[in-house]
Amino acid sequence: MSHYAIGVDLGGTKTLTALVDGRGEVVARVRVATPTTGPDGVIEAIVASVAELSTRSGVAPRSALGVGVGAPGPLDPDSGVVFEPPNLPGWRDVPLAALMAERLGVPTFVENDANAAAMGERWVGAGRGVDDLVYLTVSTGIGGGLILGGCLYRGASGTAGEVGHMVIARGGPLCGCGRAGCLEALASGTAIAREARLAVESGRPTVLSQVPPEAITAETVARAAEGGDPLAREIFAGAAAALGTGITNLVNLLNPALVIIGGGVSRAGELLFAPVRRIVEAEAFERPGAAVRVVPAALGDDVGVIGAAAVVYERVRP
Numbered sequence: 001m002s003h004y005a006i007g008v009d010l011g012g013t014k015t016l017t018a019l020v021d022g023r024g025e026v027v028a029r030v031r032v033a034t035p036t037t038g039p040d041g042v043i044e045a046i047v048a049s050v051a052e053l054s055t056r057s058g059v060a061p062r063s064a065l066g067v068g069v070g071a072p073g074p075l076d077p078d079s080g081v082v083f084e085p086p087n088l089p090g091w092r093d094v095p096l097a098a099l100m101a102e103r104l105g106v107p108t109f110v111e112n113d114a115n116a117a118a119m120g121e122r123w124v125g126a127g128r129g130v131d132d133l134v135y136l137t138v139s140t141g142i143g144g145g146l147i148l149g150g151c152l153y154r155g156a157s158g159t160a161g162e163v164g165h166m167v168i169a170r171g172g173p174l175c176g177c178g179r180a181g182c183l184e185a186l187a188s189g190t191a192i193a194r195e196a197r198l199a200v201e202s203g204r205p206t207v208l209s210q211v212p213p214e215a216i217t218a219e220t221v222a223r224a225a226e227g228g229d230p231l232a233r234e235i236f237a238g239a240a241a242a243l244g245t246g247i248t249n250l251v252n253l254l255n256p257a258l259v260i261i262g263g264g265v266s267r268a269g270e271l272l273f274a275p276v277r278r279i280v281e282a283e284a285f286e287r288p289g290a291a292v293r294v295v296p297a298a299l300g301d302d303v304g305v306i307g308a309a310a311v312v313y314e315r316v317r318p
């Protein structure tokens with residue numbers, strides 16, 4: 001008999017819900033805008049998405065092994081309580097796993113979204129079969145998940161893996177977390193766009209000055225860099241250098257076999273990966289540096305739902 005898990009990728013702006021089989025294949029998926037009316041509205045939306053999946057696939061929700069939810073932290077994966085994520089307004093100490101299990105009648109598990117993504121990449125993505133890996137997602141922010149010795153590493157209070165808040169440049173640009181010089185403040189999509197806007201404002205010659213400031217994103221900067229714009233190249237190189245330094249620290253600290261980079265900014269491809277690899281090669285200690293590969297994530301936009309399903313398959317043995 002085939003097994004199914006329901007994976008939910010709960011984000012600040014959109015929520016993707018999918019039926020995922022035991023081989024990590026997405027059988028059906030539903031995407032909705034995340035309601036901004038607080039937890040009740042979000043749970044309603046997920047329940048409706050699960051019903052829609054059932055209609056499309058003919059698989060009854062109750063026959064699924066369970067529901068996994070990858071949610072923004074901070075949260076407690078053991079109790080399934082989501083504390084107070086900055087990008088989910090109105091949420092405070094929500095027992096999400098218990099509330100969802102009650103509505104859907106199947107076991108429900110909650111995991112930090114970046115940890116879930118790391119588990120998904122290890123299950124059926126770029127990290128298949130690798131026991132020691134670091135997953136980074138570089139998008140509006142920078143998140144991460146650590147798989148060490150074959151297990152997700154959560155740390156003493158479940159908060160491990162905040163790779164985006166390693167301080168790379170003391171006294172550097174202000175980070176969303178309130179400190180200065182974090183990797184996220186130097187290499188995230190938000191940071192790349194901010195640097196480009198500041199440079200345009202300061203009058204530096206660049207094709208980006210033809211773009212309205214509010215329309216400048218990491219993607220427009222990447223495209224300008226690919227087109228040879230010197231300023232865009234400089235900004236992207238700065239972000240890649242910070243990322244390379246952060247990854248070098250992780251390589252020396254953890255000696256992973258693999259560093260997987262996902263998230264929107266990773267779509268810049270070699271523009272990002274080539275300098276990151278160059279820095280890691282030049283600066284990491286010899287043995288861990290020789291042992292590590294830095295590769296793009298493989299699961300694209302499905303990483304969140306596949307990772308959330310991986311959480312279910314890990315906790316419920318079919």
Ligand SMILES: [Zn+2]
Binds near residue numbers: 176177178184
């Ligand atoms: Zn920070």
